[in-house]
Amino acid sequence: MKPKSLDNIFKEQLGNDPKQVDIIPFDQERVWNNVQKEVKRPSISYGWVAAIAIVLLLSGYFHLQQRQIIRNQQGLIANQSRDIVLLNEKQNNILANIDTTKQVVEKKTLIYQKIESAPAIMPSYKVKVVSMMPVYVDKPVYEETLMAEKEESNIEQLNLPVYYESDELASASQPQVRNKSLTGKITKMLND
Amino acid sequence: MPYIFKRNKQKRFEALYRIYAKNLYVLSLRYVANSFDAEEVVQRAFIKVFEKLDAFKEENEQATKGWLNRIVINESLLLLREQKRIQLNDDTTFNEPFTDSLPDTDLSYKECLSLVRNLPDGYRAVFNLYVIEGYSHKEIAVMLDISEASSRSQLTRARAYLQKQIKQLNYETEVIR
Structure with missing residues (x-):
């Protein structure tokens, strides 16, 4: 009898559909439960797909946002360029004005310097010259005059009719005055 | 996915599991280190099956079995790689003569499984793929990312190792008798 080859022995025993698998213990239910747990768990690949989709959506959104921002900034830059041009124009105008002002100031300064250096001219008002002769009075006379003025001021004023010699002259020339002097005479007579 | 299709898929999936899970478990036992x-x-294999079930057409039992076996083998090799258990040196210097014949030996299923599982990881993978699954060295080289020569070398080593083990087992059996 030809001995069996090693390969044949193993192939016969362990090859397709081994008949004695039942002698090998295997907890089929436990493994099945584990498999079910894994199968019912949301697949990682779905998670990856979802994550990638979210990343793509977010990146797309941010890309659009960025484009919008860039567009806005470009608009602002254009506005600023326009403003810069306008400002340059204004600046040139202002500089031109400053030059003019400077010239004016220089002119004024020149005029002022000229005025300062010129001799002062007094305003020519009309002057009326009054020539009065000085009156010299002696000191005793002057003192006496002062005393008299003082005494006069102290004298009480009497409410008496006063008759002046000049009234006679007046009455001679004017009837009113004459009447006045006549009245004075009558009053004097009655008093006497 | 509409509920009715989802339900149908769930039923198909459960049916596949109930029919093939045990055999697939035994298949994976030949590749990995422990139960x-x-x-x-x-x-892992059945999770993958569930993911790819919509694309798979169950034409006949043989095709279904082949598809499931392929998934389990790939997952087993992947796990071994993750655990860094497969350390296949690209070693082609193994020249020990090997005689493919054994003395009159009657090995049981359990003994065969035990012997294969006791092989070093690299030997075990190549021996299973070549002898039991029937892949060529070219295919094994691609699957394990090694050269064809290395695959041949690993197979020779595995056979020698098994022969030695079987001889020892026979000796022990005779001694017990």
Whole structure:
């Protein structure tokens, strides 16, 4: 009898559909439960797909946002360029004005310097010259005059009719005055 | 996905599991180091099956079995790679003569499985793929990312290792008798 080859022995025993698998213990239910747990768990690949989709959506959104921002900034830059041009124009105008002002100031300064250096001219008002002769009075006379003025001021004023010699002259020339002097005479007579 | 299709898919999936899970578990036991890893492989494989079930057309049982076996083998190799258990040196210097014949030996299923599982990870993978699954060295080289020569070398080593183990087992059996 030809001995069996090693390969044949193993192939016969362990090859397709081994008949004695039942002698090998295997907890089929436990493994099945584990498999079910894994199968019912949301697949990682779905998670990856979802994550990638979210990343793509977010990146797309941010890309659009960025484009919008860039567009806005470009608009602002254009506005600023326009403003810069306008400002340059204004600046040139202002500089031109400053030059003019400077010239004016220089002119004024020149005029002022000229005025300062010129001799002062007094305003020519009309002057009326009054020539009065000085009156010299002696000191005793002057003192006496002062005393008299003082005494006069102290004298009480009497409410008496006063008759002046000049009234006679007046009455001679004017009837009113004459009447006045006549009245004075009558009053004097009655008093006497 | 509409509920009715989802329900249909769930039913198909459960049917596949009930029919093939045990055999696939035993298949993965031949590749990985222990029963926990084998369960992990079956679990991963059926998750993959569920993901790809819509694309798969169940034409006949043989095709379904082949598809499921392929998934389990790939998952087993992947787990071994993750655990860095497969350390296949691109070693082609193995020249020890190997005689493919054994003395009259009657190995049981359990003994065969035990012997294969006791092989070093690299030997085990190549031996399973070549001898039991029937892949060529070219295919194995692609699957394990090694050269064809290396695959041949690993197979020779695996055979020698098994022969040694079987001889020892026979000796022990005779001694017990």
